Amino acid sequence: PFAAPDGRGSGSVPNNMDAFWMPFTANRQFKKAPRLFVGAKDMHYTTDDGRQVLDGTAGLWCVNAGHCRPEIVKAVQDQVAAMDYAPAFQMGHPGAFELAAQLSALLPTGMDKVFFTNSGSESVDTALKVALAYHRARGEGTRTRFIGRERGYHGVGFGGISVGGIVTNRKFFGPMLAGVDHLPHTHDKAHQAFTQGQPEWGAHLADDLERIVALHDASTIAAVIVEPVAGSTGVLLPPKGYLEKLRAICDRHGILLIFDEVITGFGRLGTPFATDYFGVVPDIITAAKGLTNATVPMGAVFFKNAIYDAFMTGPENAIELFHGYTYSGHPLATAAGLATLKIYKEEGLLTRGADLAAYWQEAAHSLRGLPHVIDVRNLGLIAGIELEPIAGKPTARAFEAFLRAFDKGLLIRTTGDIIALSPPLIIEKDHIDQIFGILADILRDLP
Numbered sequence: 001p002f003a004a005p006d007g008r009g010s011g012s013v014p015n016n017m018d019a020f021w022m023p024f025t026a027n028r029q030f031k032k033a034p035r036l037f038v039g040a041k042d043m044h045y046t047t048d049d050g051r052q053v054l055d056g057t058a059g060l061w062c063v064n065a066g067h068c069r070p071e072i073v074k075a076v077q078d079q080v081a082a083m084d085y086a087p088a089f090q091m092g093h094p095g096a097f098e099l100a101a102q103l104s105a106l107l108p109t110g111m112d113k114v115f116f117t118n119s120g121s122e123s124v125d126t127a128l129k130v131a132l133a134y135h136r137a138r139g140e141g142t143r144t145r146f147i148g149r150e151r152g153y154h155g156v157g158f159g160g161i162s163v164g165g166i167v168t169n170r171k172f173f174g175p176m177l178a179g180v181d182h183l184p185h186t187h188d189k190a191h192q193a194f195t196q197g198q199p200e201w202g203a204h205l206a207d208d209l210e211r212i213v214a215l216h217d218a219s220t221i222a223a224v225i226v227e228p229v230a231g232s233t234g235v236l237l238p239p240k241g242y243l244e245k246l247r248a249i250c251d252r253h254g255i256l257l258i259f260d261e262v263i264t265g266f267g268r269l270g271t272p273f274a275t276d277y278f279g280v281v282p283d284i285i286t287a288a289k290g291l292t293n294a295t296v297p298m299g300a301v302f303f304k305n306a307i308y309d310a311f312m313t314g315p316e317n318a319i320e321l322f323h324g325y326t327y328s329g330h331p332l333a334t335a336a337g338l339a340t341l342k343i344y345k346e347e348g349l350l351t352r353g354a355d356l357a358a359y360w361q362e363a364a365h366s367l368r369g370l371p372h373v374i375d376v377r378n379l380g381l382i383a384g385i386e387l388e389p390i391a392g393k394p395t396a397r398a399f400e401a402f403l404r405a406f407d408k409g410l411l412i413r414t415t416g417d418i419i420a421l422s423p424p425l426i427i428e429k430d431h432i433d434q435i436f437g438i439l440a441d442i443l444r445d446l447p
């Protein structure tokens with residue numbers, strides 16, 4: 001439990017909350033009424049006042065195997081005692097090679113190359129940089145433009161916010177957000193509200209990529225990046241046939257296709273990756289979160305072999321890619337990753353979502369008809385419940401639902417007026433009943 005060095009505030013609210021500038025948080029509001037976790041086990045958190053809170057969001061879409069799994073804890077403890085750190089440049093350690101090899105076995109055929117980062121944001125920046133350098137290495141250095149998508153979230157690096165499509169994440173940050181264009185997002189309640197699984201309507205929205213290519217010319221475009229399922233902006237699903245169309249248009253014009261699988265990776269849809277679920281193979285996949293069950297920060301980028309090979313052409317003593325992080329393949333992260341993959345495999349967690357998806361879908365859609373609910377959408381073990389905003393006070397209604405859920409012992413996540421759910425993949429049916437039962441109670445008397 002938390003304890004200040006002098007013992008003050010042990011297990012409870014810290015005496016001084018001023019210094020920590022919290023990320024993506026209303027700092028002043030939070031610090032007046034803090035919500036603190038001090039423990040976690042399997043499907044639950046423990047609050048500082050000793051309450052159990054059911055984790056409906058796997059932390060931030062990342063604790064896929066449930067909390068504090070003893071095998072992962074032990075692997076990290078053993079590793080830190082044996083070797084805390086090894087330099088990542090011009091040196092190596094066995095764990096990083098082993099983890100990369102095991103990951104490549106999970107990936108589509110011909111996509112065997114793994115670059116390690118420390119977060120989803122770094123994975124996105126790595127993918128974008130490699131896309132540029134790849135075209136240049138092949139003599140197509142004019143391909144410098146990226147195409148993202150409205151309502152896309154690709155982390156908070158300058159690359160990620162450039163291709164991202166969330167105005168609040170972009171508008172404050174000036175002229176470095178250049179050289180991009182955006183596809184329209186794929187969500188339209190008029191055609192899709194209360195769809196179970198992938199919407200029928202909307203594949204044609206991918207055709208906009210042809211318009212964008214015609215506008216800029218293919219010779220200026222390096223890559224298209226999309227989340228196969230957009231999570232952070234409120235669970236936006238790809239219409240049937242949409243990702244297939246993007247793939248075909250990218251192929252036609254020599255444009256790389258990047259899937260940002262930071263949330264869809266590692267079993268979220270009931271398949272190891274979204275590429276498996278949709279049967280559409282991109283050229284590059286970005287990942288993080290579930291890779292280490294969030295025990296130690298780690299991200300990874302997966303590349304088709306042809307991309308890696310394009311860099312392996314100069315003299316053997318030349319560094320092929322001037323990119324990397326001090327903590328790329330950190331020993332603690334690789335130990336956590338290997339222990340996590342072992343659990344995923346032994347417990348079948350990367351496909352468990354497929355067994356539970358129908359039950360989850362039915363439970364989510366049972367909220368239809370309750371006050372304020374204007375849409376429910378789902379895929380795998382993801383659900384989005386969209387509420388009618390209070391007039392003139394966008395986000396207030398969903399945030400109130402979040403606070404009430406926390407009081408009732410359930411962690412949900414809200415974005416705008418949308419509730420997003422993404423539980424650990426170890427979830428049981430009675431947890432699913434609890435999640436949607438608590439939500440139904442809350443919705444019945446929410447202002």
Ligand code: PLP
Pocket residue numbers: 118119120121122124153154155156227231232260261262263288289
């Ligand atoms: N990409 C996607 C699709 C994400 O959902 C996220 C985080 O939610 C990121 C990138 C950024 O990851 P991180 O917060 O680890 O930098």
